[in-house]
Amino acid sequence: MAPTPAGNRRTRVHVVSDVHGNARDLAGAGRGADALICLGDLVLFLDYADHSRGIFPDLFGVENADRLVELRTARRFAEARELGARLWAGIDGDRAAVIEGAVRKQYAELFAAFPTPTYATYGNVDMPPLWREYAGPGTRVLDGERVEIGGRVFGFVGGGLRTPMRTPYEISDEEYAAKVEAVGEVDVLCTHIPPEVPELVYDTVARRFERGSRALLEAIRRTRPRYALFGHVHQPLVRRMRIGATECVNVGHFAGTGQPWALEW
Numbered sequence: 001m002a003p004t005p006a007g008n009r010r011t012r013v014h015v016v017s018d019v020h021g022n023a024r025d026l027a028g029a030g031r032g033a034d035a036l037i038c039l040g041d042l043v044l045f046l047d048y049a050d051h052s053r054g055i056f057p058d059l060f061g062v063e064n065a066d067r068l069v070e071l072r073t074a075r076r077f078a079e080a081r082e083l084g085a086r087l088w089a090g091i092d093g094d095r096a097a098v099i100e101g102a103v104r105k106q107y108a109e110l111f112a113a114f115p116t117p118t119y120a121t122y123g124n125v126d127m128p129p130l131w132r133e134y135a136g137p138g139t140r141v142l143d144g145e146r147v148e149i150g151g152r153v154f155g156f157v158g159g160g161l162r163t164p165m166r167t168p169y170e171i172s173d174e175e176y177a178a179k180v181e182a183v184g185e186v187d188v189l190c191t192h193i194p195p196e197v198p199e200l201v202y203d204t205v206a207r208r209f210e211r212g213s214r215a216l217l218e219a220i221r222r223t224r225p226r227y228a229l230f231g232h233v234h235q236p237l238v239r240r241m242r243i244g245a246t247e248c249v250n251v252g253h254f255a256g257t258g259q260p261w262a263l264e265w
Contacts, residue, residue, distance in 0.1 A: 011150030013037055014260035017192065017231025018123065018252040020044040021053070023109045025258030030115035033262070035149055039231050039251065040123025040158055040192040042110045043103055048206065048234075049256065055102040060087045073206055077164040103127055107134045114139050119147055123192045124160025124167045124232070144179035146186055152265065155183030155225075157191045160232065161211040177215035185223045188263070189246075194230045195220055199238040200248065206235070220246050227263065 014033040019026055021044030030036035047053035051065040064087060071080040088095050107130055114120070116138025122128050128143075135141050142156035157179045159169045183189065193210070194200040195217035201210045210233050220228050224245045231252025239250045251261040 010264055011152075012262060012264040013149060014262055015039065015190070015229055015251045016254040016260045017041065017229075018234060018255050019110065020047065020255035021106055021110070022255045022258060023113045025254070026110060027113040027115075029254070029258075029260045030118070033260075036115050036118045036260070037154070037190060037229075038114070038118060038120040039190055039229065040121055041125050041231065041252075042123070043106055043125050043127070044255070045125060047255075055099065055106075058102070059091065059098070072165070073208075075208060081166075100127070100130070103130065107131075111135055111139065119149070119154065119156070119190075121156040121190065121192060122158035122169050124169050126158075127168050128158070144182040146183055150265065152187040152226075153185075154188045154190055155186035157183060157189075157216070160193050161213060163211050173213075173215065176213055180213070180215045180219045183219075185225075187226050189216075189220065189223075189225045189228045191216060191228070191230045193232045194236075194250065195228065195243065195248065197241070197243070197248075199241060200236055200250065201233055202237040203233050204235045204237055217243070220244070220248070229261070229263075 012033045013035045014030055015037040016029050017039035018041045020041055044054040046056040046065055048069055051057060051069060052062050057065040068080055068083060091098060111134035118139040120139055120141050121143050131141050143158040146153055146155045159171050161173060161176055162170045194212045196212035196214045201212040203210055220243050228246050228248045229251055234252055236250050241248050
């Protein structure tokens with residue numbers, strides 16, 4: 001990482017989201033920047049582009065991963081859950097313990113790759129209770145909180161809203177809205193999920209609308225941050241658009257490209 005900003009020198013931060021197991025590129029994501037920001041989804045349960053990667057195919061094989069993706073893409077969520085239940089019935093040991101063990105293995109590698117300083121918040125597939133064990137002194141975890149970087153105020157809101165996918169860190173609309181409210185007025189609003197705008201929440205490959213936040217959209221319109229940064233939707237219809245005075249940018253492409261998004265001022 002670059003030295004701490006001083007005087008009138010320009011500040012540069014790199015932003016990543018949806019890392020999904022890409023520890024190799026994460027290790028270099030802060031190179032040339034004063035800070036790295038991570039907007040969550042470190043864990044890789046299942047790679048929709050390569051069904052051989054992730055916790056699910058490691059446990060159940062690629063053929064079952066192919067079938068799960070097929071069902072989810074067709075929005076046949078009940079059948080997808082039935083498939084999962086049948087497969088888990090054949091696994092020795094407690095389901096939660098098996099998943100936690102696999103997640104811990106990924107977290108150990110991913111948190112070790114974070115440069116100093118890193119500011120991070122959770123994604124919907126993350127397991128927040130484990131983060132405090134793996135986040136080193138150079139990584140600050142923020143959720144419903146603010147921090148100043150280079151003279152600008154950044155607000156962080158982690159997690160996702162409830163869906164039929166039932167990922168690990170989905171919360172109610174009311175709980176999410178309370179965190180958005182707690183952040184208040186900031187220069188840069190950093191979240192895992194996007195505001196609820198059709199062009200920003202539609203995934204062109206999965207062929208479905210992901211869940212965005214109405215409270216987040218209203219906060220953007222009301223508080224007018226310079227930027228709203230988010231991920232979650234991997235192949236959005238639109239990666240960047242303005243909402244009033246705010247530049248909204250989807251940075252959720254890190255797993256596939258290995259490239260952070262840069263913000264400089």
